[in-house]
Amino acid sequence: MSRYLIFSLPIFSVFSLILLFIFSFIIYRYRPKHRKPGKFVRTCVILGPGGHCREMLTLLEKVDFVHKFKPVMFIIGKEDKMSTEKLKNSKLSIEESSVKFIRRSRHVGQSYFTSIFTTLSSLFDSIKIILNFNCDLVICNGPGTCIPPMVAAYFIHRPTIVFVESFCRTKSLSLSGKIASYFADHVLVQWPELIKKYPKCKYIGLMV
Amino acid sequence: MDSIFVTVGTTRFDSLIDKILDPSTIKLLQDIGCKKLTIQKGSSPAKTLIPQPTGIDVEVFDYAPTIIDHIEKANFVIGHSGAGTILDVLRCGKPLLVVINDSLMDNHQTELADKLSAEGFLKSCTVDTLKSALKSFNSDSIKKFPAPNLDTFPKFLDKVFQF
Numbered sequence: 001m002s003r004y005l006i007f008s009l010p011i012f013s014v015f016s017l018i019l020l021f022i023f024s025f026i027i028y029r030y031r032p033k034h035r036k037p038g039k040f041v042r043t044c045v046i047l048g049p050g051g052h053c054r055e056m057l058t059l060l061e062k063v064d065f066v067h068k069f070k071p072v073m074f075i076i077g078k079e080d081k082m083s084t085e086k087l088k089n090s091k092l093s094i095e096e097s098s099v100k101f102i103r104r105s106r107h108v109g110q111s112y113f114t115s116i117f118t119t120l121s122s123l124f125d126s127i128k129i130i131l132n133f134n135c136d137l138v139i140c141n142g143p144g145t146c147i148p149p150m151v152a153a154y155f156i157h158r159p160t161i162v163f164v165e166s167f168c169r170t171k172s173l174s175l176s177g178k179i180a181s182y183f184a185d186h187v188l189v190q191w192p193e194l195i196k197k198y199p200k201c202k203y204i205g206l207m208v
Numbered sequence: 209m210d211s212i213f214v215t216v217g218t219t220r221f222d223s224l225i226d227k228i229l230d231p232s233t234i235k236l237l238q239d240i241g242c243k244k245l246t247i248q249k250g251s252s253p254a255k256t257l258i259p260q261p262t263g264i265d266v267e268v269f270d271y272a273p274t275i276i277d278h279i280e281k282a283n284f285v286i287g288h289s290g291a292g293t294i295l296d297v298l299r300c301g302k303p304l305l306v307v308i309n310d311s312l313m314d315n316h317q318t319e320l321a322d323k324l325s326a327e328g329f330l331k332s333c334t335v336d337t338l339k340s341a342l343k344s345f346n347s348d349s350i351k352k353f354p355a356p357n358l359d360t361f362p363k364f365l366d367k368v369f370q371f
Contacts, residue, residue, distance in 0.1 A: 035369045050218065051292040063362045068371055137369070160368060164361075168291040170323040186368065188361075191323070205360045208295065 010116050013123075017155070024155045035136065043069045044135040044153060047076045048143030053083040055166060056141050057090045058208045071096035073133050075126070077104045077145045100129045106144045119148060126152040135159045142166045142176050154183045165189045165201070167208050173198055209347075210243040213282035215275055217290040220252040223335045224288070224307050234262050236339055246278055276300065284347065289321040289332070298329060299355075303347035306332040329353045 035041060045060065047053050065072055072094055076083050078101045087099070102125035106115040126149040138153045140146035141164040153159055163180040165173060170191045173181070181187050181200050189201045190208065214228055227233055228247065237245060247268045272278065275293075279285055279300045286305045287293040297304040306321045318332075325332040328351040333341035 035371075041369050051290065051295075054292055054295070058356065058358070059361045062358045063365060068366070068369070137365070162365070162368070166291065167295070168317060168320040170319050186364075188364070204364055206354065206356050207358075207361050208356055 010120065013120055020155050024158060040071075041069045041137050042133070042135045043072045043137045043139065044130075044133060044149070044159070045072060045074050046138070046140040046146040046149050047074055047080075047083045047087060048141065048145050049077060049080045049083055051168070052141055052143045052166065053080075053086050055164070055208045056139070057086060057092065059139075059141070059164060060092055065092065065094040065097075069137065070094070071098065073097070073129075073135070074099045075129065075149050076101055078102065079104060080145075098133075100133075102126055102129065102145070102149065104145055105148055123148040123152060127156070130156050137162065139164070140180070142174055144176055147176055147179055150180060150183055160185050162186045162188065164207065165194070167191075167206070169194070173201070209241050209284045211246070211282045212237065212242050212244070212284050212286065213246045213248070213275075213278050214286045215248040215278070215293055216250045216252060216288045217293050218250065218271070219288070219290070220250045221288050221307075221309055222252045223311065224286075224309070224338075225249050225252040227335050227338055228286070233339060233342075234264060236342055238262055238264055240342065240345075246282065248272060248275060248278065284345075286338075289317045291317060291320055294320060294324065294330070298324075298353040301352065303345075303350050304330040305341060305345060306330055307338060308332055308334050310334050324353075327351070 047056055063069055074087060076099060103122045105119040105122040130152045134157055135153060136159050138150055138159050138161045140150050150161060161184040163184040165177045167190045187201045189203050190206055192203045195201050195203050242264055244265045249268055249270060276296060279297055279302055282302060285297045285302050286307060287297060289306050289308050308318050308321060321332045324330050331345060
């Protein structure tokens, strides 16, 4: 019995995601993606651990969070104390911001089978957070942690999603980058070689 | 190269730490003019924590909230291939020798070190070739890494949202 439960849970979840996708496709199909003049862009930033956090904070350094992009919600992995600290100590000038935490989708070295469940729990956390924050823009840059919130936002609000591939990836996209290219409106890479291999990506220069 | 900083980042890199603290390496460092050696060793156990008196002032610590201060004080940095470390050092404009940890299986980080080394922004070696890399290291042959354009990304966002 419990074995059935173990196997049916992911299948059920995937099935409901497909349903959600169909509904959101119908609802959002004709939604214009243009910003109304004078409106601020509600922004959601997903901060990953370690180098990802560092790259993200550099990316955001000169973004105008006072006159253009606000409010800002940061999503951080629950165990990721360092990124929370780094964010606090950063020089970003932000007027309205909030920080939300989600469970991590996959730990380093975790088996693929158990990561199905942790990814689902991370997805549920993300859905809860995203439902309460109607965002126009999602910025993420690479760690596995960013996939559940990004996917949740895609289905719930269909915002503009910008994915920035890490500066480390000089030859190929990361797994998150490959997944993100299905959902993101813009995939930015930091090495020009990558756009030959992945035509959907854009190279606008070194950013970190 | 009188002040050298060795860093392994937030991980551990036992073989590098052992190699650095090896008496023959210490001797070599002394030969190339090292007077102060600072080692951030992460969770690696250092077998011989304080080497025999050599004339080099050796300081070892596990982690620091920020290693930028240590990088700025050094004339030369030996680091692991982590992107964070590489960026920190290149941004400080210090000559860098990256030691690639070839015992790691999934080693996408060497991708970055290889690329930057091919472009001439740093030198790279493995633990086995560390000594010869140190001997032949010439900081004049290293190109300066270009500063990032911090306006690129905000401009891109402004364009997307028609500001």
